[in-house]
Amino acid sequence: GENVEQHPSTLSVQEGDSAVIKCTYSDSASNYFPWYKQELGKRPQLIIDIRSNVGEKKDQRIAVTLNKTAKHFSLHITETQPEDSAVYFCAASIRGGSYIPTFGRGTSLIVHP
Amino acid sequence: NAGVTQTPKFRVLKTGQSMTLLCAQDMNHEYMYWYRQDPGMGLRLIHYSVGEGTTAKGEVPDGYNVSRLKKQNFLLGLESAAPSQTSVYFCASNLLAGGTQETQYFGPGTRLLVL
Numbered sequence: 001g002e003n004v005e006q007h008p009s010t011l012s013v014q015e016g017d018s019a020v021i022k023c024t025y026s027d028s029a030s031n032y033f034p035w036y037k038q039e040l041g042k043r044p045q046l047i048i049d050i051r052s053n054v055g056e057k058k059d060q061r062i063a064v065t066l067n068k069t070a071k072h073f074s075l076h077i078t079e080t081q082p083e084d085s086a087v088y089f090c091a092a093s094i095r096g097g098s099y100i101p102t103f104g105r106g107t108s109l110i111v112h113p
Numbered sequence: 114n115a116g117v118t119q120t121p122k123f124r125v126l127k128t129g130q131s132m133t134l135l136c137a138q139d140m141n142h143e144y145m146y147w148y149r150q151d152p153g154m155g156l157r158l159i160h161y162s163v164g165e166g167t168t169a170k171g172e173v174p175d176g177y178n179v180s181r182l183k184k185q186n187f188l189l190g191l192e193s194a195a196p197s198q199t200s201v202y203f204c205a206s207n208l209l210a211g212g213t214q215e216t217q218y219f220g221p222g223t224r225l226l227v228l
Contacts, residue, residue, distance in 0.1 A: 006155075009153070034216065034217075043220060043221050043222055044156070044203070044217075044219050045219070049215070049216070089155060089156060093215065099144065099215060100158070100161060101215075101217070103157075104155060105154060105155035106155045106156075
């Protein structure tokens with residue numbers, strides 16, 4: 001089955017800096033890669049996703065890049081703010097297949113004011 | 114439109130007791146999932162369902178059972194609770210595989226403490 005590795009497990013940055021979280025996946029058939037943000041005590045919520053026919057996608061201060069050859073994808077947050085502090089999860093799944101996503105173990109992002 | 118709801122929000126059990134966690138969604142979603150979340154372990158899939166009347170095992174199914182008698186409800190049962198089942202349980206759903214329906218919508222979670 002699919003295996004998703006996520007790094008780092010903890011990331012500490014100063015407000016205004018950029019943050020990058022990386023994930024690798026094992027199944028070359030995976031073609032859908034969502035990112036979820038989970039604030040403390042809250043439920044995970046989708047913040048951005050990318051499909052394998054696209055190399056990069058942006059939404060304001062967040063962007064996701066995908067390298068299919070290397071089987072890795074990354075979340076980039078620019079101009080970080082304290083409210084970006086949360087746990088971020090990546091996932092991989094196969095559109096049109098069973099779909100069932102495999103999640104990474106999460107990255108705890110701490111943004112210091 | 115309440116989205117995905119979970120009952121109860123918090124529960125304390127003694128070892129050996131049983132309980133059922135209820136997940137309900139009002140979005141007419143086909144797929145439903147139960148995850149457990151433990152520190153440093155991410156979201157681990159317990160069981161899932163791809164439609165009314167169907168269930169399947171996920172990554173960590175031992176000690177749990179599920180039922181999907183109605184499309185909008187997905188029940189997670191613990192027949193004989195163990196301290197190792199202390200966790201936060203999240204239910205999730207999504208419409209269908211394919212298109213933009215892959216987005217999973219999560220419930221607010223149930224905190225379970227087994228003494």
